[in-house]
Amino acid sequence: MFSHPTQPVRYGFGTTEIGLVLVAVGSAGVASILIGDDRARLRRDLHSAIPNATLIEDQAAIAGALAQVERLIADPRCHADLRLNIGGSDAERAVWSALRAIPVGETRSYGQIARTLSVPMTAQEVGAACAANVIALAIPCHRVVKADGGISGYRWGVARKRRLLQIEAAA
16 A cells, blocks of 8 residues: 555556556655556556545656656666655565565566565465555566466456566566
């Protein structure tokens, strides 16, 4: 959950090879990066992610952050200097921190992530934390796979997860 819900959050859209991207930025940094195919649905998802924020569509205000996100999709090895406003529970933040440590082009299983955490968690709880992530790409939940290496659920669709992994493998 966004840590400053009463602050205004500015957001805008970009079009990438994996679909529409909505980037939302508040005073404490990037609050959300959402991926989809429909602007109206992405707006609803943003409202659900940060329900108490004043949401303002402002393409100019988020242009710099959006450009970095678009570069991150096109070249996952580029360094994105995004200041993130990471909310969530202690357990979610522990998972998200572990995800950010996975190198580009590599994956980890839900169980592997669970075993690395200082907070005791099951593979299913790691999966739930991944599903709660509203900062796609910068918190790379797409790098988490099933124990057998298979691709499973992804908040923004398994096909997008597969494509992101392909992009990273080729980088």
